[in-house]
Amino acid sequence: MRAVIYSETGPSSVLRVVDRPVPEPGEGEVRVRVVRAGVNPTDWKFRAGGMGPLAFDEVSPGQDAAGVVDAVGAGVTGLAVGDRVWTYLTQYGRRYGSATEYTVVPARLAVPLPEGASFDLGASLGVPAVTAHRLLTSGPVARLSPGALEGRPILVHGGAGAVGNAAIQLATWAGATVIATISSPEKAELARAAGAAHTVDYTTGDPRADILALAPDGVDQIVEVAPARNTELDREVAALGATIGVYANNSGDEMTLSVRATFSKNLRYQFVLLYTVAPGLLAAAAEDLTAAIADGGFRVGDERGLPLHRFPLEDTAAAHDAVEGGAIGKVLIDVAAG
Secondary structure: OEEEEEOOOOOHHHOEEEEOOOOOOOOOEEEEEEEEEEEOHHHHHHHHOOOOOOOOOOEEOOOEEEEEEEEEOOOOOOOOOOOEEEEOOOOOOOOEOOOEOEEEEEHHHEEEOOOOOOHHHHHOOHHHHHHHHHHHOOOOOOOOOOOOOOOOEEEEOOOOOHHHHHHHHHHHHOOOEEEEEEOOHHHHHHHHHHOOOEEEEOOOOOHHHHHHHHOOOOEEEEEEOOHHHHHHHHHHHEEEEEEEEEOOOOOOOOOOOOHHHHHOOOOEEEEOOHHHOOHHHHHHHHHHHHHHHHOOOOOOEHHHOEOEEEEEHHHHHHHHHHHHOOOOOEEEEEOOOO
16 A cells, blocks of 8 residues: 655655555454545644654554545444545554555544545544534533534634634534634635634734624633633633633743633633543544534535645645645545545
């Protein structure tokens, strides 16, 4: 099989295409013939060495994939050869990720792709969508479904990013009124396409006043990508008892909280790193995402504010560069036809 691998950390030039034996699934595992792979910021950060040393002598990157089950290990139930699936945490703790023609994962990480859902959609789920689900369910609502967030004002920072887009789509599907922060008219259009009821440009005017004009009693939940920059803003626009979910460190690695001002509002902070989220919470996210997809509540492409950027497998380095360079939308790798 063809696989993109790297055996040392560094720039995207360390990636190369090689031939490797097709892996065999062990007990409780399935092998997936990858059709499409998603690329996330953590992929290039791991490759660049920013997330620690390599755990194997060579690594094929990529946490997200969509494809077809083509072999099933002993003890696997609920999945069969020929099933269309999407996978998440594909490479975490393993040698081969999604940038390879075949990958093996525990069966619990391979989720049936609903009828009519494309491989593009499947490969766009994983890290961004499961992260978004955890951010939205770390407060008083533990599961998402139509009406679960009915009438709740929710603030999504970075509404044009992949996680922001997923959070907007899921929150809107669950009935929330979403306010998204953006930095340009073009990004405002993307956030509105995802379902945001309102957008606020944080680079102009007074974002605090603009948000409170839309949600006078404050927002119930905040999806936060830049906590170092937004700590004071979040506190000021949060409703009593609000939850602030943090999933990235854009704008800095340190955040400072005013203890009295924060606990006077009974605020809750939930930090989310997908790789260490409890298995039960991951399974719940997969179930709710499947329901949203089947219900038409989650899609990808220009019409949902998530433009797709496609690269062939041999250009995986360019795909990594695109994500590192801040490509707006979702970067995908075409591994096979489909």
